Amino acid sequence: MQMKQPVVWLVVGGGNAREHATFLRLDRELGSDRVGFYLTGSNAFLSGRANVLEASTGKSLDDAINFFAPERILLLSPNELLSGLAEGVHRYSIPCLAVSPAIAALEASKLSSKKMMLAYGVPTPMSMAVESVEEALDLVSQHWKDGELEFVIKSDGMLANASHRVVVPSTREAAIEVLQTWEGVVGRVSGQAPLLIEQKLYGEELSFHVLVDPTTYRVMPYVTDYKRLRNGDLGPNTHGMGAVATTVPEYAAVLRQVESEVLLPSLRLLRALDPNAALILYVGVMMTRDGPRVLEYNVRSGNPEWVALLQLLESSVHLLFDALLQRELHRYHPTYKPDTYSVVAMVNQKGYPEEEIFTSKQIQGFEWVSSGVEILSDGTTGSSEGEKFTSSGRVLGAATFGSSIESCRIRLYEALTHIRFEDMEFRTDIGLKFC
């Protein structure tokens, strides 16, 4: 069945919380008949909607293009942006907000982004690329000095499992233990797939988000995520267990410092790689005593950071993406709710992030969640009877906003008391350090 009129945006992606939140927002702004989703994964909340076409039912991207006749295509997640799908989409001659391979490499290869940072004077921690686990073991065992020189271990390529991409060991023994199992986990370490041994830095970590086009940029509000699995920033690294974004004025000075010390050289770097680049740039920054240091570049928004930022954005997200697509960011002046916090908590299954396979468990209690909390799927699947099940390690996001961080936390965690599935876990300290 052909849609009656072309959609303004076709979102293509697996259906995670970042895509789910963006799609709902576009749907509210433009109307359901003007937005489509080609769902390559699963999302129990979106499945079955008239404006969602699912790969799991045998539909291809070609089918989605024919069905929705989109005016624009939106790719939001690394799977799509870094996989070459963006290049493939060009054959449809439909404007697509995506990144070129040169820009994708900034996120896909930690080694090449590090080289670029050094070439363009972007402040970043000292690091060394090593081509074997033995070399890494030598380096760590000889140079690790508790409290003085400690290391983070990163694999060069993109790996699906977040706990294997970056490891932040707390002791030399833990670092050695990780390295001893590393090859079995990430594959053979070589010149093509080296490890990066990076100096560990201490401070507040910030997920600096900025909209960039060839001539302009727009810094988004202060946002930070919670990468570790457990309260108190303990446990393995994950894709993110929560996020806080805020427009309260006390964080403006940090944003200005990052803008002048990190963003300006990063923009020179970005524009040298691709003068036509238009994207959401997410710079992982550590605020150290010596100033901001760049830990990584991502060439897309963070998940769940983007969900927190969307809660604050007052102006149109359609116009935001359109301004990027048209390279007319100078015309877009985003406005945000003033003096506001937004908080997102992610809910996972026990075993995440180390385990890869999870059994599907029924999720209940959504009907009791108050309207002030938005629930988003990050890994759910639905039945034809409308039941919802877990389908991956990270399962749901819950998001809210308000003028006080305390009230946000109360509302959010009250909502999560209603939701239940076997082996459900979430951090209970999201936003606590802002109180």
Ligand code: GLY
């Ligand atoms: N929350 C971290 C990321 O999206 O990479």
